[in-house]
Amino acid sequence: MTELKQDANCYEMQHQLAYYECTDSGHPSMSMVFSMMTMVSDAHSIALGLNHDVVTVTGGAWVVIGYEGHFAKEQPTFGDQIIIGTRAIAYNQFFALREFWLCDPEHRHDFVRLRAMFVMMNLTKRRLMRIPEQLITPFNSPLKKRLPRLETPTELGDDFTSQDYRVRYFDIDINHHVNNARYFDWLLDPLGADFLRRYQPETLKIRYEEEVQEGAMVESRYRIEHRSDQQLTTIHEIWSAGKCCTAAEISWQLLPKS
Amino acid sequence: MTELKQDANCYEMQHQLAYYECTDSGHPSMSMVFSMMTMVSDAHSIALGLNHDVVTVTGGAWVVIGYEGHFAKEQPTFGDQIIIGTRAIAYNQFFALREFWLCDPEHRHDFVRLRAMFVMMNLTKRRLMRIPEQLITPFNSPLKKRLPRLETPTELGDDFTSQDYRVRYFDIDINHHVNNARYFDWLLDPLGADFLRRYQPETLKIRYEEEVQEGAMVESRYRIEHRSDQQLTTIHEIWSAGKCCTAAEISWQLLPKS
Numbered sequence: 001m002t003e004l005k006q007d008a009n010c011y012e013m014q015h016q017l018a019y020y021e022c023t024d025s026g027h028p029s030m031s032m033v034f035s036m037m038t039m040v041s042d043a044h045s046i047a048l049g050l051n052h053d054v055v056t057v058t059g060g061a062w063v064v065i066g067y068e069g070h071f072a073k074e075q076p077t078f079g080d081q082i083i084i085g086t087r088a089i090a091y092n093q094f095f096a097l098r099e100f101w102l103c104d105p106e107h108r109h110d111f112v113r114l115r116a117m118f119v120m121m122n123l124t125k126r127r128l129m130r131i132p133e134q135l136i137t138p139f140n141s142p143l144k145k146r147l148p149r150l151e152t153p154t155e156l157g158d159d160f161t162s163q164d165y166r167v168r169y170f171d172i173d174i175n176h177h178v179n180n181a182r183y184f185d186w187l188l189d190p191l192g193a194d195f196l197r198r199y200q201p202e203t204l205k206i207r208y209e210e211e212v213q214e215g216a217m218v219e220s221r222y223r224i225e226h227r228s229d230q231q232l233t234t235i236h237e238i239w240s241a242g243k244c245c246t247a248a249e250i251s252w253q254l255l256p257k258s
Numbered sequence: 259m260t261e262l263k264q265d266a267n268c269y270e271m272q273h274q275l276a277y278y279e280c281t282d283s284g285h286p287s288m289s290m291v292f293s294m295m296t297m298v299s300d301a302h303s304i305a306l307g308l309n310h311d312v313v314t315v316t317g318g319a320w321v322v323i324g325y326e327g328h329f330a331k332e333q334p335t336f337g338d339q340i341i342i343g344t345r346a347i348a349y350n351q352f353f354a355l356r357e358f359w360l361c362d363p364e365h366r367h368d369f370v371r372l373r374a375m376f377v378m379m380n381l382t383k384r385r386l387m388r389i390p391e392q393l394i395t396p397f398n399s400p401l402k403k404r405l406p407r408l409e410t411p412t413e414l415g416d417d418f419t420s421q422d423y424r425v426r427y428f429d430i431d432i433n434h435h436v437n438n439a440r441y442f443d444w445l446l447d448p449l450g451a452d453f454l455r456r457y458q459p460e461t462l463k464i465r466y467e468e469e470v471q472e473g474a475m476v477e478s479r480y481r482i483e484h485r486s487d488q489q490l491t492t493i494h495e496i497w498s499a500g501k502c503c504t505a506a507e508i509s510w511q512l513l514p515k516s
Contacts, residue, residue: 018294019300020431020439022431023428035276035278039276169281169450170443173278174281179278189426193430193472193473
């Protein structure tokens with residue numbers, strides 16, 4: 001296995017995929033992939049002395065506002081050792097761009113590679129705040145006037161199917177918010193088992209606009225766009241309390257026969 | 259840290275608790291505790307050469323029919339290293355009894371200690387089969403004419419509250435069945451966030467009677483019995499397709515103030 005990268009800018013950890021992190025395909029669920037990314041960026045912060053308490057005293061909290069990226073055809077299987085990595089790419093006063101990857105420890109072939117945009121939310125005023133210097137300089141990433149924007153998902157419009165979900169207690173995470181990763185269960189479940197057994201994600205764009213509240217009902221809307229039998233795209237929106245909380249676009253590839 | 263026990267009869271693994279295995283209390287969810295137990299018994303089997311293929315050629319599959327056990331007041335917190343362990347206690351022609359524990363690696367204080375009863379299900383005939391010798395003798399546990407029975411949960415009767423759930427695609431696990439651990443989300447979610455933030459499980463008895471099917475609706479019924487403000491008990495049943503699929507009884511203790 002190659003060495004794990006761990007410095008101010010970059011952090012990797014090794015992880016053995018548990019069966020309960022995988023779907024019936026044997027490969028990790030989207031929800032778990034995003035949970036692992038949160039785990040590694042937390043570990044990165046903690047390794048630099050930026051634990052939860054250090055962040056909290058600034059009155060702020062990191063909030064992810066979107067992801068975009070790519071899933072390889074070959075995905076790891078439960079029991080496999082994988083590397084989960086992250087790197088601080090760049091930041092400005094209000095935004096921080098971070099890269100994430102899942103790869104195999106031997107050849108470092110990517111399973112997943114994504115970019116995420118973070119902002120800092122003032123928890124009392126519930127609005128954006130400037131990123132405090134002491135929370136960003138330790139990552140040793142460049143301060144840039146302009147950051148590349150993440151791509152926007154295609155708009156869903158009025159032609160969609162939908163399914164309702166109730167937010168459950170176990171969707172709430174240690175930060176007392178609905179876990180971002182759980183949105184993927186609501187996004188994907190309505191596509192149905194047949195679809196999800198036939199296709200796997202190839203590219204993803206997701207944008208979180210509003211927070212879903214504890215105990216709320218959510219409506220998961222989607223439309224499937226067949227571009228060919230080999231390749232199709234789904235457009236998604238998660239609505240709650242009369243607002244579009246999340247928009248996403250996923251392109252799919254046929255699962256390799258196992 | 260003390261050494262991990264790994265021999266024919268007993269198997270332990272070390273695990274670092276991820277934040278996504280924990281509820282907003284910071285401690286592992288019941289669903290994750292039971293997932294970890296499945297993980298360690300799978301690892302135990304594989305370590306003895308009894309992988310999935312070896313089991314499948316016999317036409318059977320291991321099925322857990324019940325658990326009983328105890329949760330300590332002190333529970334591990336995300337980021338903690340824990341030991342997950344299992345031991346084959348005894349078996350007879352049709353039943354195999356197994357012990358599970360979660361403990362801290364340094365002092366070996368138990369966080370959780372449970373017993374589970376397993377049977378072998380013939381997958382084509384969908385009924386109980388004799389445990390094939392080659393699948394049980396490697397564990398080097400005693401063959402006993404009589405095995406201790408697990409305690410039966412108190413009957414729920416007609417006085418209950420209930421909530422409905424739809425089985426989601428992501429509730430299906432690698433064995434193409436509804437994951438046993440997911441039953442705990444249905445069992446506990448109806449108790450509500452206020453209850454689950456105030457109390458934690460102390461003892462548990464659960465009995466799986468019928469399998470919940472993919473795509474089905476389940477009704478999670480329960481009654482709370484206050485024995486005192488310090489101590490109360492909940493009685494549960496999971497119904498689906500007109501049958502009681504699972505019965506459980508949990509006693510609760512006040513969560514220590516954090």
